[in-house]
Amino acid sequence: MAYKYYKDNRAYIEALKKTGDLVVVNDEVDWDLEMGAIVRRMCERKSPAAHFKKIKDYPDFEALGAPMATHRRLAIAFGLDPATPIPQISAEYLKRTTGSPVKPKIIDRKDAPCKEIVWSGEDANLFNLPAPMVHDGDGGRYICTWHFVVAKDYDTDFVNWGMYRQMAFDEKTMVGPVLAFSDMGKMFYNKYVPRNLPMPFATVISPDPLSAIASSAPSPLPEAEFTGMLMGEPVEVVKCETCDLYVPAHAEIIIEGVVLPNVMIDESPFGEYTGYRTSPREKRTVYRVKAITMRKKSILAVSNMGVPTDEGQLLRSFSLGLEMERMLKDQGIPVTGVYMLPESTHHLVVVGVKPIYANIATQIGQLVFGSKLGPWFHLVVVVDDTTDIYNKDEIIHALSTKCNPATGIRITEHGVGTPLNPFVSPEQRKYGAAPKVIFDCTFPLNWPASELPVKVAFNSVYPKEIQEKVLSKWNQYGFKD
Numbered sequence: 462m463a464y465k466y467y468k469d470n471r472a473y474i475e476a477l478k479k480t481g482d483l484v485v486v487n488d489e490v491d492w493d494l495e496m497g498a499i500v501r502r503m504c505e506r507k508s509p510a511a512h513f514k515k516i517k518d519y520p521d522f523e524a525l526g527a528p529m530a531t532h533r534r535l536a537i538a539f540g541l542d543p544a545t546p547i548p549q550i551s552a553e554y555l556k557r558t559t560g561s562p563v564k565p566k567i568i569d570r571k572d573a574p575c576k577e578i579v580w581s582g583e584d585a586n587l588f589n590l591p592a593p594m595v596h597d598g599d600g601g602r603y604i605c606t607w608h609f610v611v612a613k614d615y616d617t618d619f620v621n622w623g624m625y626r627q628m629a630f631d632e633k634t635m636v637g638p639v640l641a642f643s644d645m646g647k648m649f650y651n652k653y654v655p656r657n658l659p660m661p662f663a664t665v666i667s668p669d670p671l672s673a674i675a676s677s678a679p680s681p682l683p684e685a686e687f688t689g690m691l692m693g694e695p696v697e698v699v700k701c702e703t704c705d706l707y708v709p710a711h712a713e714i715i716i717e718g719v720v721l722p723n724v725m726i727d728e729s730p731f732g733e734y735t736g737y738r739t740s741p742r743e744k745r746t747v748y749r750v751k752a753i754t755m756r757k758k759s760i761l762a763v764s765n766m767g768v769p770t771d772e773g774q775l776l777r778s779f780s781l782g783l784e785m786e787r788m789l790k791d792q793g794i795p796v797t798g799v800y801m802l803p804e805s806t807h808h809l810v811v812v813g814v815k816p817i818y819a820n821i822a823t824q825i826g827q828l829v830f831g832s833k834l835g836p837w838f839h840l841v842v843v844v845d846d847t848t849d850i851y852n853k854d855e856i857i858h859a860l861s862t863k864c865n866p867a868t869g870i871r872i873t874e875h876g877v878g879t880p881l882n883p884f885v886s887p888e889q890r891k892y893g894a895a896p897k898v899i900f901d902c903t904f905p906l907n908w909p910a911s912e913l914p915v916k917v918a919f920n921s922v923y924p925k926e927i928q929e930k931v932l933s934k935w936n937q938y939g940f941k942d
């Protein structure tokens with residue numbers, strides 16, 4: 462059964478407009494910093510998304526700024542009411558992605574909007590696309606900030622979709638970081654590079670919202686099939702012009718080509734999701750462009766990373782937390798929920814658990830740090846089931862009152878990190894090394910029940926009938942909320 466979803470960004474834009482989650486900008490905006498500055502301010506103020514109708518020098522293009530930087534927009538992407546609380550959006554993600562993967566459906570190129578315009582040869586020029594200069598100080602124009610790269614494993618049928626940023630280096634060349642532990646990194650560095658073989662790729666810019674969520678989620682499944690699960694029906698794909706990869710047919714722009722083995726060129730600096738500029742100009746992975754296809758009047762999506770809250774922080778926190786919950790439950794750990802705070806730039810995760818045996822917090826920390834998800838965060842706060850993991854006041858209260866500074870903080874010095882961590886030394890950053898820490902906010906199990914501090918809260922120290930009476934008469938007393 463198909464769920465409610467939007468097949469392309471145009472339908473999503475209409476939905477955002479209806480709920481007041483989109484501003485249409487009719488004034489011309491400059492791709493050189495002005496558009497980036499608007500989107501940055503929007504993220505910091507949690508403003509609605511923006512549909513830019515006129516871009517300087519590029520009359521045939523429009524842009525969508527900050528496509529999914531709020532939980533309201535995330536809820537809309539799932540076809541839910543924009544006011545849906547985070548735990549319910551999470552439940553929807555977990556419901557849709559439990560069960561069998563849904564293979565994509567191949568459609569004819571004449572039915573594929575992303576083939577309305579085809580540029581090949583000299584025409585396939587990256588600077589004919591309205592790539593924004595996102596931040597002052599960036600190393601170049603970033604054409605791909607809300608997109609994914611499609612690539613196929615060398616000796617299996619596994620096809621990966623992953624969101625890895627790309628900068629326009631010259632008319633025919635893009636460059637970007639492909640981290641060694643990412644799925645594409647493993648395929649490229651382990652299989653194509655040793656054989657000195659170029660790896661075909663297709664970059665899908667401005668995909669439909671659910672494909673975007675799937676491509677940035679750390680799921681072990683092929684993301685096309687994961688997208689089908691989120692949609693409740695197959696995602697429609699079409700064959701590329703220059704290789705046998707398939708791309709979502711309703712996306713706005715597709716860039717095709719090959720990733721070159723054993724060549725690296727300069728990329729960065731770039732304003733990062735951590736809220737800092739941490740990656741210096743360095744040699745990174747090279748994408749050589751062969752063809753560009755697109756919809757008429759195509760709408761480039763632009764995400765602007767920086768201090769919270771941008772898409773990277775919001776979406777990665779969402780899916781990292783939920784994939785962690787799934788993994789811990791699969792291991793039989795009695796977790797009551799997992800919430801990664803977007804404001805932490807997906808560095809801090811709160812895990813709720815029924816502490817039924819000793820050192821369960823250590824076990825949780827070791828499992829999540831040791832998993833594929835581990836490099837992206839370094840703070841794990843484990844609370845018991847009396848703490849609401851979505852309530853920041855309760856998290857701070859638990860951390861400040863239950864975590865013993867001498868025995869409840871467990872540090873691992875040599876963890877796997879990313880080159881973007883602001884808090885580690887430049888050398889550790891270079892090698893992607895980072896320390897990790899677990900905060901155990903559960904009371905030790907060997908304390909006698911009579912000695913356990915009793916939490917003094919409305920829902921813990923009053924009889925049920927008093928609570929119910931007070932709740933039912935709350936507005937009558939004169940309170941609004």
Ligand SMILES: Cc1cc2nc3c(=O)[nH]c(=O)nc-3n(C[C@H](O)[C@H](O)[C@H](O)COP(=O)(O)O)c2cc1C
Binds near residue numbers: 776
């Ligand atoms: C807006 C955005 C930009 C991202 N840029 C990068 C990037 O440049 N490099 C990278 O390794 N991961 C980046 N990520 C994170 C990856 O998309 C994420 O790790 C994803 O799960 C990759 O899939 P993989 O597990 O198949 O490698 C980005 C995520 C988002 C939401």
